[in-house]
Amino acid sequence: MSALYAIVLAGGSGTRFWPASRRARPKQLLPIAPGMQEPLITATVERLAKRVAPERTLIATGAHLVAATRAALPKLPESSFLGEPAARNTAACIAWVTAIALRRDPDALLMVLPSDHHIADAQGFDAALDRALRSAQDGAITTIGITPSRPDTGYGYIERGAEVSPGVHRVTRFVEKPDRTRAEAYVASGRYVWNAGMFFFRGRTMLDAVERHLPELAAGIREIERAAAAGSDAERRVTEAVFPTLPAVSIDVGVMEREDVLHVVPASFGWSDLGSWETAWELASRDADGNAAPEDALLVGSRDNLVCDLRTGDKKPRIVGVGLKGYCVIATDDAFLVIPRDRAQDVKLAVEALARSGRTDEL
Amino acid sequence: MSALYAIVLAGGSGTRFWPASRRARPKQLLPIAPGMQEPLITATVERLAKRVAPERTLIATGAHLVAATRAALPKLPESSFLGEPAARNTAACIAWVTAIALRRDPDALLMVLPSDHHIADAQGFDAALDRALRSAQDGAITTIGITPSRPDTGYGYIERGAEVSPGVHRVTRFVEKPDRTRAEAYVASGRYVWNAGMFFFRGRTMLDAVERHLPELAAGIREIERAAAAGSDAERRVTEAVFPTLPAVSIDVGVMEREDVLHVVPASFGWSDLGSWETAWELASRDADGNAAPEDALLVGSRDNLVCDLRTGDKKPRIVGVGLKGYCVIATDDAFLVIPRDRAQDVKLAVEALARSGRTDEL
Numbered sequence: 220m221s222a223l224y225a226i227v228l229a230g231g232s233g234t235r236f237w238p239a240s241r242r243a244r245p246k247q248l249l250p251i252a253p254g255m256q257e258p259l260i261t262a263t264v265e266r267l268a269k270r271v272a273p274e275r276t277l278i279a280t281g282a283h284l285v286a287a288t289r290a291a292l293p294k295l296p297e298s299s300f301l302g303e304p305a306a307r308n309t310a311a312c313i314a315w316v317t318a319i320a321l322r323r324d325p326d327a328l329l330m331v332l333p334s335d336h337h338i339a340d341a342q343g344f345d346a347a348l349d350r351a352l353r354s355a356q357d358g359a360i361t362t363i364g365i366t367p368s369r370p371d372t373g374y375g376y377i378e379r380g381a382e383v384s385p386g387v388h389r390v391t392r393f394v395e396k397p398d399r400t401r402a403e404a405y406v407a408s409g410r411y412v413w414n415a416g417m418f419f420f421r422g423r424t425m426l427d428a429v430e431r432h433l434p435e436l437a438a439g440i441r442e443i444e445r446a447a448a449a450g451s452d453a454e455r456r457v458t459e460a461v462f463p464t465l466p467a468v469s470i471d472v473g474v475m476e477r478e479d480v481l482h483v484v485p486a487s488f489g490w491s492d493l494g495s496w497e498t499a500w501e502l503a504s505r506d507a508d509g510n511a512a513p514e515d516a517l518l519v520g521s522r523d524n525l526v527c528d529l530r531t532g533d534k535k536p537r538i539v540g541v542g543l544k545g546y547c548v549i550a551t552d553d554a555f556l557v558i559p560r561d562r563a564q565d566v567k568l569a570v571e572a573l574a575r576s577g578r579t580d581e582l
Numbered sequence: 583m584s585a586l587y588a589i590v591l592a593g594g595s596g597t598r599f600w601p602a603s604r605r606a607r608p609k610q611l612l613p614i615a616p617g618m619q620e621p622l623i624t625a626t627v628e629r630l631a632k633r634v635a636p637e638r639t640l641i642a643t644g645a646h647l648v649a650a651t652r653a654a655l656p657k658l659p660e661s662s663f664l665g666e667p668a669a670r671n672t673a674a675c676i677a678w679v680t681a682i683a684l685r686r687d688p689d690a691l692l693m694v695l696p697s698d699h700h701i702a703d704a705q706g707f708d709a710a711l712d713r714a715l716r717s718a719q720d721g722a723i724t725t726i727g728i729t730p731s732r733p734d735t736g737y738g739y740i741e742r743g744a745e746v747s748p749g750v751h752r753v754t755r756f757v758e759k760p761d762r763t764r765a766e767a768y769v770a771s772g773r774y775v776w777n778a779g780m781f782f783f784r785g786r787t788m789l790d791a792v793e794r795h796l797p798e799l800a801a802g803i804r805e806i807e808r809a810a811a812a813g814s815d816a817e818r819r820v821t822e823a824v825f826p827t828l829p830a831v832s833i834d835v836g837v838m839e840r841e842d843v844l845h846v847v848p849a850s851f852g853w854s855d856l857g858s859w860e861t862a863w864e865l866a867s868r869d870a871d872g873n874a875a876p877e878d879a880l881l882v883g884s885r886d887n888l889v890c891d892l893r894t895g896d897k898k899p900r901i902v903g904v905g906l907k908g909y910c911v912i913a914t915d916d917a918f919l920v921i922p923r924d925r926a927q928d929v930k931l932a933v934e935a936l937a938r939s940g941r942t943d944e945l
Contacts, residue, residue, distance in 0.1 A: 238902070519931045536893075536918045537944065539601070539932050542925035550918070555899045557920050562905035568882045569902050581900065 221328040221356065221421065224320040225271045226313060228416070229260055229280040229288055229334040230306055234570040234582075235495050235563075238554035239529050242582050245284070247335035248291050249529070251493060254504060258291045259493070260334040266341060267332070268294075270348075277301055277320065278334075279312050305463040309416075310473035311436055314429045315462070317422045318440050322447060327422040328356055331470075336415065337502060339489025347486035354387045354482045355419035360428060361387070361482040362419070362475070364412025365490045370402035373494055375414035375471060378405075379483050390481035393471055412485045414471065415492070425474075432477040439465045496547040497563035500525035516540070516548075524548065525560065553581060584691040584719065584784065587683040588634045589676060591779070592623055592643040592651055592697040593669055597933040597945075598858050598926075601917035602892050605945050608647070610698035611654050612892075614856060617867060621654045622856070623697040629704060630695070631657075633711075640664055640683065641697075642675050668826040673836035674799055676781070677792045678825070681803050684785040685810060691719055692788070694781040694833075700865060702852025710849035717750045717845045718782035723791060724750070724845040725782070725838070727775025728853045733765035736857055738777035738834060741768075742846050753844035756834055775848045777834065778855070788837075795840040802828045859910040860926035863888035881906065888923065889913075916944060 232245045240246045247260040255262065264276060273295050280288045282302035289300055301316055313331055320327040330352065338344045347363050354361040364377045375395050379388035393414065397405060405411035430437040439461045446457035466473070475481060491498055503511030503525060510518050512526035515535075521543040528538065528550045538548060547563060549556040558566060573581050595608045603609045610623040618625065627639060636658045643651045645665035652663055664679055676694055683690040693715065701707045710726050717724040727740045738758050742751035756777065760768060768774035793800040802824045809820035829836070838844060854861055866874030866888060873881050875889035878898075884906040891901065892914045901911060910926060912919040921929060936944050 517932060517935055519935055520925070520928060530899075534916070536914065536916050539917055539919045541919070541921040541928050541932050543920055543922075546920070548920060551899065553897070553899050554902055555913070555918060556902045556904070557906055557909070557911060558904040559906075562883070565883060565904050569880060569904050572880055572882055 221326040222275065222324045223271050223352070224275045224277060224324070224327050224329045224422075225264075225267050226316045226320075226329060226331045227260065227263055227267075227276065227278045227334045228309065228312065228331060229278050229284070230303060230312065231333075231335050232281070234567050236493075236499075237566050237570050238549060238551045238556055238581070239527065243283070244287060245335070246493065248284075248287055251335075251499060259337065260288065261291050262338075263332060263334050263336070264292055264295070266338065266344065267330075274298060275320075275323075277316050279303060279316050281306060303462060304459045306467075307462060307465045308467040309470040310429070310433060310468045311439075311462070311465040313418070313470050314426065314433075314436055314440050315443065315458075315465075317420075317425050318444055319447075321422040321426070322444065325423075328352065329420055329422055329425070330355075331416075331418040333416045333492070335493065337489075337491045337493050339491075339502070341488075343486065343488030344490075347484050347488060350386045350484045351417070351419040351482075354384065354484065355421060355424075358421065358424060359480050359482040360418060360420040360424060360475070360478060361484065362390070363415055363417045364483045364485050365415050366485055366487045367406045367411065367413050370399065370406045371413070372396055372399055372402050374492075376402070376405050376411045377414050377483050378411050379485060383482060387482050387484055390475075390483045393476045393481075395471075412483065413490075415490055416471075418470065418475075428474050428478050433466060433468065433473050436466050436468075436473070495563040496525060496527070496549065496558070496566065497560045499527065500547065500560055512538075518543065523560070526550075584689040585638065585687045586634055586715070587638045587640060587687070587690050587692045587785075588627075588630050589679045589683075589692055589694045590623065590626060590630075590639065590641045590697045591672065591675065591694060592641050592647070593666060593675065594696075594698055595644070597930050599856075599862075600929050600933050601912060601914045601919055601944070602890065606646070607650060608698070609856065611647075611650055614698075614862060622700065623651065624654050625701075626695060626697050626699070627655055627658070629701065629707065630693075637661060638683075638687075640679050642666060642679050644669060666825060667822045669830075670825060670828045671830040671836075672779075672833040673792070673796060673831045674802075674825070674828040676833050677789065677796075677799055677803050678806065678821075678828075680783075680785045680788050681807055682810075684789070685807065688786075690785040691715065692783055692785055693718075694779075696779045696855070698856065699778065700852075700854045700856050702854075702865075704851075706849065706851030707853075710847050710851060713749045713847045714780070714782040714845075717747065717847065718784060718787075721784065721787060722843050722845040723781065723783040723787060723838070723841060724847065725753070726778055726780045727846045727848050728778050729848055729850045730769050730774065730776050733762065733769045734776070735759055735762055735765050737855075739765070739768050739774045740777050740846050741774050742848060746845060750845050750847055753838075753846045756839045756844075758834075775846065776853075778853055779834075781833065781838075791837050791841050796829060796831065796836050799829050799831075799836070858926040859888060859890070859912065859921070859929065860923045862890065863910065863923055875901075879903070879911075886923070887911065 285302040378391040380391040447454040505511045509523035516526045516538040525547045648665040741754040743754040810817040868874045872886035879889045879901040881903045888910045
């Protein structure tokens with residue numbers, strides 16, 4: 220097998236876990252899943268550690284997040300951290316990092332993994348990874364698709380076709396987030412899986428696909444590679460000049476939806492993209508009343524709540540809920556959020572209100 | 583008219599405004615009514631200041647609360663503060679303070695007022711006071727009864743009979759907290775008013791009534807008075823010995839329900855006993871969405887909430903509510919309470935839980 224590289228996508232800056240997640244401290248840098256002791260990205264890299272050497276684990280993140288991200292991954296060398304000069308979506312990021320891996324190892328086999336997802340069943344994940352990597356080694360860009368547990372309209376779906384080897388299917392098509400009716404039909408058909416944003420490929424295969432579908436992006440990457448051959452100063456200068464001009468398109472839309480031969484490994488391993496505080500409650504271990512709360516919180520006559528206490532320091536006011544049903548109560552050092560679980564997506568309304576009133580230090 | 587004394591009852595130690603109210607800082611020492619700048623007891627005494635001299639304003643409180651109570655009433659002399667050696671309910675307290683007033687002025691006219699109620703219409707209150715004091719001066723123990731605005735089952739009711747002078751009625755009977763059906767009948771009849779715990783009487787009249795209905799209490803008070811004649815050391819010693827043995831009964835049950843001739847002045851002056859956080863919301867000035875909240879709280883898509891921020895210090899985490907409807911959110915330096923308004927009475931469940939787990943410092 221070729222030398223294996225991991226590209227961990229850590230550019231996220233979502234607002235769905237505000238006030239825990241912030242511009243300068245996005246979700247992947249937090250131990251957001253209940254019971255976690257370490258940030259999501261740390262767990263992501265640990266899951267890969269036994270098959271990917273530290274120097275081949277490449278973390279793509281925003282330039283402004285490199286320092287905080289390094290702090291979460293002390294076992295990786297400085298060369299693992301690649302700060303994008305500008306956010307240009309996933310196609311540019313993946314093509315850029317793939318080219319860097321190929322520079323180090325022309326036969327590199329790569330996997331792209333989001334940094335901020337939760338995986339409950341590490342063994343199941345490993346088994347799916349084995350299949351996906353074998354398929355990628357054999358030449359096809361391969362993805363892992365999650366067997367859907369409900370007709371969720373928040374995910375893209377992948378339709379699978381014939382099985383080409385044990386547990387590996389041809390992809391019939393990629394579809395973006397469907398409406399409810401279509402999502403229900405997809406799930407009922409048994410042929411669709413969720414797109415979890417995990418991709419496996421030989422480096423050369425990916426850059427060839429980028430060349431076919433996104434020639435402008437491929438040209439930009441070539442320009443950076445030429446500069447890199449002239450030395451790291453030139454590389455840095457050209458990257459900073461070229462990167463912001465690259466087409467900003469997702470790898471799904473820019474490459475996957477246009478590529479003819481793709482493989483998918485359907486799998487279930489307790490995957491969650493941790494889309495909101497509601498998801499955090501779903502994943503949490505809960506008491507007999509359905510509450511997930513730290514020991515020092517006091518819930519009386521309350522059911523099905525998530526209390527998440529991310530405060531530091533010694534003197535933390537005790538969180539007390541009486542008669543609370545189905546709420547999220549989130550405490551950080553500078554905010555205290557109360558929101559019904561079934562409105563967890565509306566955290567963004569609070570973030571928008573703070574932005575409108577110029578409270579940028581709280582975003 | 584005789585010299586007028588006020589007895590302000592400030593022994594309360596309720597839990598209904600937890601976490602704002604505490605054992606060592608009961609409700610009357612807090613500016614609990616929204617918009618208030620001063621504690622309830624300070625407002626109570628200020629309302630009386632133009633008719634009762636400071637040295638005749640007597641504050642009956644628990645011995646452990648004297649220092650905090652004095653701090654809230656800096657205009658009163660030290661002699662105004664009477665610390666009960668033990669809590670023996672209102673009959674003992676009122677008889678004891680009445681005897682002290684009579685010692686200073688044998689013809690004293692007295693009024694007893696709770697320290698922790700809210701009165702919106704100070705002029706209406708003054709007019710009722712005038713009538714009640716005239717009636718008391720003429721010899722009858724007199725009370726002010728609040729015209730009920732709803733069939734509340736949390737108050738005692740007073741049935742009024744014939745009008746004996748303008749705005750003053752005979753009392754037919756005192757009734758304790760009724761059930762819902764009876765409360766509705768009382769309100770429908772138009773003959774009942776709420777017992778607001780305000781009493782007006784000549785000192786001698788009250789002690790005679792205590793003698794008739796609670797002879798054991800009268801005997802205890804006489805023993806204290808005899809000791810007082812021998813000097814303040816003897817008074818202190820005997821008070822501390824006798825007070826804890828006095829019958830613990832309310833003035834309503836011990837005297838009012840048994841006394842034949844009582845007068846009542848029906849009145850409405852925006853009275854509230856501030857029974858819970860729900861009442862605080864009702865009294866608060868609210869915005870167009872029905873929210874009563876400090877400016878630095880952020881409420882989005884939220885209606886009819888009370889946010890009460892009693893925290894000190896500079897760095898206070900921002901309180902943010904999204905999709906909150908009908909909640910109380912109360913922040914102090916050591917607790918953060920979230921409770922539906924319609925369960926506000928259940929704050930006591932949290933207090934009980936803290937007591938059970940030995941968190942006495944938080945009570």
